[in-house]
Amino acid sequence: MPHIHSHAPGPRRAPLLIVSVVVAMVAIFAGTLVALRVGIGAPRGTVPALAIITIKSPSTTPFWQAITKPADQAAILDVTPSTIPCDTPNAHSDPRQINVVINKKHCLSPRSFAPSDLVTIGGATLTSAAASAFGKMADAAAAAGVPLSVTSSYRSYQSQVSTYNTWVAQNGSADAADKVSARPGYSEHQTGLALDLAAGSCGLECFTTTAQSAWLITHAADYGFINRYPRGAEAITGYSPEPWHYRYVGVAVAQDMAARGIPTLEQYWNITGGDY
Numbered sequence: 001m002p003h004i005h006s007h008a009p010g011p012r013r014a015p016l017l018i019v020s021v022v023v024a025m026v027a028i029f030a031g032t033l034v035a036l037r038v039g040i041g042a043p044r045g046t047v048p049a050l051a052i053i054t055i056k057s058p059s060t061t062p063f064w065q066a067i068t069k070p071a072d073q074a075a076i077l078d079v080t081p082s083t084i085p086c087d088t089p090n091a092h093s094d095p096r097q098i099n100v101v102i103n104k105k106h107c108l109s110p111r112s113f114a115p116s117d118l119v120t121i122g123g124a125t126l127t128s129a130a131a132s133a134f135g136k137m138a139d140a141a142a143a144a145g146v147p148l149s150v151t152s153s154y155r156s157y158q159s160q161v162s163t164y165n166t167w168v169a170q171n172g173s174a175d176a177a178d179k180v181s182a183r184p185g186y187s188e189h190q191t192g193l194a195l196d197l198a199a200g201s202c203g204l205e206c207f208t209t210t211a212q213s214a215w216l217i218t219h220a221a222d223y224g225f226i227n228r229y230p231r232g233a234e235a236i237t238g239y240s241p242e243p244w245h246y247r248y249v250g251v252a253v254a255q256d257m258a259a260r261g262i263p264t265l266e267q268y269w270n271i272t273g274g275d276y
């Protein structure tokens with residue numbers, strides 16, 4: 001009787017084989033379907049990062065065209081390194097608020113932000129509140145015999161892309177460009193709250209010695225402006241001294257900073273700063 005047993009597997013082997021073949025065919029069919037889907041989906045679903053950048057920045061000066069060295073090209077494509085938590089929301093990250101703090105650790109969010117209420121007063125294009133405050137300050141300065149000239153005020157994200165890449169092309173690397181120009185999305189000028197001032201044709205380093213600069217040091221706070229990058233605060237602000245660069249923060253904050261002798265927004269609001 002053990003033979004009955006030995007025959008038993010016989011008839012069962014055939015269905016098993018059929019099942020195996022069917023499973024294999026289904027697997028092949030499914031594999032083909034997946035392959036087809038991937039093949040069809042790829043052009044739309046997996047657009048390379050570079051292509052996204054191309055779509056977002058089809059501007060006059062593409063990031064990579066002015067660059068010759070491959071190492072620099074990589075650095076430029078990475079103008080907003082993922083290691084920088086610049087989009088982390090905090091009480092001072094809203095570029096529509098006058099309390100916003102933009103520095104090399106905190107970029108604009110969104111990086112392509114543009115103010116909705118820009119107006120031009122006294123040669124400065126700023127948000128309406130900042131422009132009207134500047135208008136009053138400019139009138140007072142002129143009345144005091146120290147008329148102010150504006151050399152730069154609001155700058156768009158796209159104009160900063162061009163500016164920054166010009167510096168990269170000229171200086172040969174992103175590191176060198178970072179010393180003289182803010183990366184796109186990291187410039188306070190993009191908030192519409194900052195401007196560069198001059199005394200006639202005397203701006204930048206020349207401005208320090210002028211009566212205009214001395215007047216501003218005494219009176220700017222009364223109109224809501226502060227000198228944003230003071231001497232001795234390079235490690236805190238991330239910028240060399242810029243006696244010509246003023247930032248609108250509102251009268252209350254500007255006067256409070258002056259009264260308490262707090263030279264930077266980073267210290268006043270306890271916001272991290274320094275280099276990228």
Ligand SMILES: [Zn+2]
Binds near residue numbers: 244
């Ligand atoms: Zn400036």
